[in-house]
Structures are given as C-alpha cells and as structure tokens.
Amino acid sequence: MVEIDTSKPHPARMYDWYLGGKDNYPVDEAMGRQMLALDPRVPVMARVNRAFMQRATRWLAEHGVRQFLDVGTGIPTEPNLHQVAQQIAPDARVVYCDNDPIVLAHAEALLRGTDEGVTEYLQADVRDPDAILEGARKILDFDRPVALSLIALLHFVSDEDGAHELVGRLLSELPSGSYLVVSHATADFTPEESQAATEKLKAAGVTLALRSREEFTRFFDALELVEPGVDVPQLWHPELGEPIPGQDDGVIPGYGAVGRKP
Ligand SMILES: C[S@@+](CC[C@H](N)C(=O)[O-])C[C@H]1O[C@@H](n2cnc3c(N)ncnc32)[C@H](O)[C@@H]1O
Numbered sequence: 001m002v003e004i005d006t007s008k009p010h011p012a013r014m015y016d017w018y019l020g021g022k023d024n025y026p027v028d029e030a031m032g033r034q035m036l037a038l039d040p041r042v043p044v045m046a047r048v049n050r051a052f053m054q055r056a057t058r059w060l061a062e063h064g065v066r067q068f069l070d071v072g073t074g075i076p077t078e079p080n081l082h083q084v085a086q087q088i089a090p091d092a093r094v095v096y097c098d099n100d101p102i103v104l105a106h107a108e109a110l111l112r113g114t115d116e117g118v119t120e121y122l123q124a125d126v127r128d129p130d131a132i133l134e135g136a137r138k139i140l141d142f143d144r145p146v147a148l149s150l151i152a153l154l155h156f157v158s159d160e161d162g163a164h165e166l167v168g169r170l171l172s173e174l175p176s177g178s179y180l181v182v183s184h185a186t187a188d189f190t191p192e193e194s195q196a197a198t199e200k201l202k203a204a205g206v207t208l209a210l211r212s213r214e215e216f217t218r219f220f221d222a223l224e225l226v227e228p229g230v231d232v233p234q235l236w237h238p239e240l241g242e243p244i245p246g247q248d249d250g251v252i253p254g255y256g257a258v259g260r261k262p
Helices: 011-018 026-038 042-062 081-088 101-105 129-137 163-172 191-203 213-220
Strands: 067-071 093-098 118-123 147-151 179-185 254-260
Touching (some): 011 026, 011 042, 026 042, 026 191, 042 081, 042 254, 067 129, 081 093, 093 129, 118 129, 163 213
Parallel strands (some): 067 093, 093 118, 147 179
Antiparallel strands (some): 179 254
C-alpha cells in the first residue's frame, strides 16, 4: 500500500495541478495558487518544460540513442518520455525513477510501452545515485550510450545535498556517447518573485534551489553541449515540436540544455 502524505505540498502533485491533472490534493492546489499569485505564467512554464522534454527525447532518439534513464519522472502526462522515444525507436529501453510515492502509485501507466521496447520504474531518490545506478544497470546496458534526463528535478536538490556531485556520479558510470538532458528553474530573470516563491515553498517544507546560468552550465562541465547550448527551454530545437500557447508572452525563468559525454 503506497502512503501519500497530504499534509504538505509535493512538487510532483503541484506540477500535476499546473498541468491540469487530477492527481493532486487541496494542499498542492493551495500552494500552486500561491505560486500563480506570484507569477500567473507558472502553468505555461510547466507546459514549456514538458515540451522541452519531448523535443529533447525526440532529438536523442533520432540521433540513435536507444536507452533512457529519466530521474524525477513525475506523474504520467501523455505523451510520456517512453512514448516519444518508442514512437521513433520501438526497441528503446526506458528506466523511470522518482522518489515520490504518488509517482509509484501511477507507475503502471508508465509501463505500457511497445512489445519490442522495455519500460521499467524504479523508486529511488536522486540523492542516492548509487541506488539508481544499481537498479538501472539491471535494465540498461551500460556499455552502450544512455540518455540521462533530469528534467525540472535539480532545482529540488540543494548544493548541500550535492546536486553537481550526484550528476557527476551518475554520468561517471555511463559510456562515451551518452547524453545529459537538464531543465532547471532560475531566478536570473525574475529575482524578486523567485525569492518569494523560494521562501513560501521553504515554509511548506519544499526545497527550491534556483540556479544561475553559470551554476546550471556547470552540470555540463565534462560534456560537449549540443547546439544551441544553454538557453531558455522553448528555444532548444523548436522545430521538433509545436509551440506552447503563450510561451512568447513573457519570461520563462528557466534553462534547458543537452550535452554529450565525449
Ligand atoms: C516538476 S516535476 C517534473 C516531472 C517531469 N520530469 C517533467 O519535467 O515533466 C519534478 C519531479 O521530481 C521529483 N523529485 C523531486 N525530488 C526528488 C528526489 N530527491 N529524487 C527523485 N525525484 C525527485 C518529484 O517527485 C517530481 O515528480
């Protein structure tokens, strides 16, 4: 029996609320509304982020990647990463991972992939990269390239918890030709609203570790950035998907990038 804590907001469920999903509780909606009061574009940001994941996955599958490790998967929202990858490469192998019990409760929906492909779910915390590597290794062949995606995840991991180090640890076990995909919220464009959001979430027990462009780029230090490098997520290969309504009406305070392990 999966235990869901409805006494405080959870990022996965707030994100589901922004996306118009049904898998959230009053406590998530209440905090979501507080975020909207600070910036009414939060739901657009969530959609832009989701669309970035889809375009990056499409790009990777079109460039021959057949193995995906997605940490901080979230509650299923179609199309999910495996559906994008397996539409291009039906034999793609996908391992999903999240630490929130509500994602575990919905994992079934993530596991309906193609017959040729493989889709698995791992319950683990990104702050324990060794557990993720151990679980993923059972499904993925670490002698062949793996795309590691950490989409809208790392801004929930503080420097004290070693955000950069744990990304380095995950990448250290992946072979040359593997990729890292990251999207991340930043305070660079809207410092006051971002500060207020960080404080409100902290008071509710949620860590928000917003990072500057430079701090974001450090995740890719050992990698070769894929064109166009680090930019706001909607400008990363926009030709690979449809624009999100409202995406150009104001700032999207985040960064997205893809890097290749040499
Ligand atoms: C904003 S959602 C993003 C979902 C999906 N990656 C996307 O971009 O559409 C962030 C996800 O990260 C998960 N998460 C937060 N902290 C985590 C941690 N320490 N370990 C694993 N997952 C975590 C949350 O449970 C949530 O599902």
